């Protein structure tokens with residue numbers, strides 16, 4: 504295998520993309536992307552928990568060159584990494600969600616388009632179709648108490664060709680991001696609008712202030728969505744095994760184990776630590792995805808070993824987009840692809856479905872691999 508050639512000085516890993524993004528972004532927007540709730544305990548824990556798990560590779564398995572291609576909820580993908588929904592891509596690059604959609608489609612990666620997108624879902628989908636004949640887009644929803652609006656936005660996503668609905672469940676209120684308080688960043692700058700919120704304002708693009716993160720949203724809304732759309736439904740933001748069991752009982756099509764990248768409730772457990780408990784509660788009834796702190800191919804393989812069908816990445820995509828638009832997102836995706844292929848090969852695995860549970864050893868904080 505030959506190493507891919509990168510222009511001199513280009514980031515060689517996701518961490519370097521983070522640093523490069525910091526150099527180009529308005530510090531207020533950099534803070535918005537990198538930040539989390541309150542003391543950011545969970546932001547750090549998501550990443551360090553991966554480092555605290557060791558990989559114990561098998562040798563001489565003759566597994567051959569790993570094949571990364573996989574199906575996520577039955578949707579073909581070139582690797583078990585999806586783009587987690589992140590709002591407001593135009594804050595970090597003028598090509599915004601259009602660039603992300605092109606990169607995802609060209610890379611054969613599933614993109615979860617955010618409801619709070621700065622490009623309308625129809626345009627995101629059209630852009631994805633420019634880069635691939637059969638791109639796979641899912642749509643993330645913050646269910647609104649206004650069910651008329653919620654129905655309308657779901658129908659728009661369906662008509663645009665989105666193939667699954669990702670219902671964010673961890674946001675009955677907005678988390679307290681003190682970086683944003685310090686920067687007095689509570690609304691989009693002039694000219695940036697939430698293009699999917701037109702139905703809230705009689706055809707005008709919406710303002711983020713109109714979005715209701717409501718404590719009244721409940722499992723009944725998931726049931727209502729089940730009756731409202733034929734799209735597969737994933738619930739995103741599950742951390743408690745009992746909630747995972749409830750979701751499975753309700754017949755959802757997928758669960759995203761997520762703490763919103765540590766941006767909602769601080770001091771929640773790192774997602775990778777919670778994954779085995781959730782896998783046990785669900786017992787294979789529903790496919791699991793996980794996001795939060797995935798920065799390396801070795802993180803992906805750890806999540807696969809502990810029960811995830813795929814992982815999501817949030818901030819890394821925003822950093823790639825900030826640094827180089829579509830090319831930056833592509834670079835982040837292909838970096839993770841190379842790292843995952845390398846990790847699979849070094850672990851003796853033939854592909855995502857060939858990752859045994861005992862590949863991962865939990866090492867307690869005092870003797871862990873990292874810190």
Ligand SMILES: Cc1cc2nc3c(=O)[nH]c(=O)nc-3n(C[C@H](O)[C@H](O)[C@H](O)COP(=O)(O)O)c2cc1C
Pocket residue numbers: 535536537549587588589590617618619643671739761762763764765766794795796797815816817818819821
């Ligand atoms: C800038 C930013 C915006 C986000 N916006 C949304 C959103 O609109 N809806 C949502 O469900 N999650 C949102 N998230 C959470 C991500 O979907 C994901 O759970 C999280 O970023 C994963 O952690 P990671 O950034 O460490 O990969 C956002 C995250 C970031 C960093």
Ligand SMILES: CCCCC(=O)C(=O)O
Pocket residue numbers: 590619677711714763766
């Ligand atoms: C009003 C919600 C903002 C988008 C979001 O979910 C985030 O920044 O984490």
